[in-house]
């Protein structure tokens with residue numbers, strides 16, 4: 001167990017180093033203007049503006065964000081933005097998982113609900129994010145409940161959950177329906193009601209189906225958060241930082257990569273959180289093929 | 292026999308399955324049978340003759356098409372709700388995320404028995420099936436025979452007066468099977484439960500049963516009931532002349548009941 005985990009860690013470090021090495025190798029051997037066929041660039045340029053050196057990116061992290069006096073050091077600014085986005089992504093993930101589970105329960109409980117709802121669940125994912133972002137914002141601001149004020153970060157969380165709920169709804173439905181008839185017969189023989197059967201049979205049986213869905217939902221929530229921050233125009237997170245820093249790309253190329261590192265960090269952290277959750281549910285995952 | 296003494300009374304039961312394409316399968320036709328309290332009755336017959344169907348009707352897992360079934364003088368639905376029977380299927384059907392002990396305790400847990408009483412009962416049953424050392428193992432760490440024993444212990448957890456068993460030993464090798472048969476005999480003598488036992492094996496039916504019910508297919512019906520009144524059921528019975536007479540009687544009943552041309556299928560003569 002221990003050696004297996006050490007090995008896994010080792011390989012992920014090797015993976016990161018490998019990417020860095022490839023980056024530098026390509027930068028070293030490919031021509032500055034990239035490779036073009038006719039007028040189409042098929043391989044990217046390797047100038048320091050397009051592909052800064054890895055070590056330039058790292059040193060840039062330890063310099064201030066701007067030349068203005070009192071500016072934060074870059075890595076600290078990125079970390080704060082990443083924490084802000086991660087918070088929204090986690091909220092979006094929770095919202096998405098809860099609504100996905102509720103939809104799955106609804107569809108499992110009533111066959112007619114399945115035929116009525118499932119097509120819409122699938123269809124919902126074909127609507128591009130850019131299209132729903134302004135809608136969510138407009139509907140949200142239309143909500144007036146006493147002192148409650150709809151904020152932009154709520155719109156971002158809703159959009160993140162919109163991307164996260166889909167894999168959960170589909171996999172949870174499959175999981176809830178997975179117990180064989182012999183098992184449901186047994187519970188029927190025990191005169192167990194729907195609730196008891198759900199808690200003691202269907203939910204535990206759906207955990208192996210749910211784990212990959214929760215991972216996928218986490219990735220979706222992160223992407224949804226970053227993109228929605230841009231579409232909604234919410235500052236403070238990684239999404240806006242990527243856009244803002246990209247504007248300074250020609251003068252300060254290494255800086256543009258810093259928020260991208262931040263986005264990768266959020267992705268890793270969220271994957272780690274889900275893996276932790278999976279360990280907690282380990283006893284329901286016997287016989288699951290390691291994915 | 293008075294109605295209160297009977298564990299199961301089946302009278303004039305028909306079961307017709309409607310298939311999706313609008314066809315009909317006449318699974319049981321005019322089946323009548325009475326099982327007394329504490330009696331061990333085996334159902335034997337070629338594949339598709341409706342043994343499992345009959346058992347499922349008694350367990351209220353499927354509704355009858357016509358006729359009536361009473362369990363301890365009640366409707367099957369009431370008997371199911373009152374937990375008057377324990378059931379074991381051909382596949383052990385243990386929940387993989389529960390330990391052996393938790394699997395045995397499942398029906399008790401569902402019916403709100405408190406933890407200490409559950410623990411006491413599972414200790415008893417674990418000792419009975421000889422798996423005390425495996426209480427905290429999970430089903431994937433057990434052999435097929437061990438799983439079957441756990442399933443049987445689970446079916447007995449609530450001390451039911453009636454046990455329904457559908458080929459519980461079907462997946463076992465001959466050695467384990469005989470061992471399990473001996474255990475089942477001991478368990479039944481201890482608890483005094485009535486048993487309806489589905490099997491494909493003639494010697495198994497003869498060894499275990501007070502009566503063997505022989506069925507034949509298309510439509511499924513009872514063709515013969517053979518009384519066996521052995522004074523005791525132990526290892527010696529397996530070598531006894533009376534036992535072989537029983538086997539011969541059941542075998543000829545099976546052959547008589549089927550088409551002369553095809554003979555019974557799905558019945559083991561071992």
Ligand SMILES: Nc1ncnc2c1ncn2[C@@H]1O[C@H](COP(=O)(O)OP(=O)(O)OP(=O)(O)O)[C@@H](O)[C@H]1O
Nearest residue numbers: 308309316318337338339340341342343344345557
């Ligand atoms: N749910 C069902 N729908 C339609 N037909 C069914 C259904 N269940 C059983 N049957 C039919 O009823 C008949 C009896 O089936 P049953 O399972 O009771 O046989 P069996 O005696 O238990 O056979 P085996 O020894 O192979 O287990 C078969 O012809 C089968 O095809």
Ligand SMILES: [Mg+2]
Nearest residue numbers: 342343344457
């Ligand atoms: Mg059967």
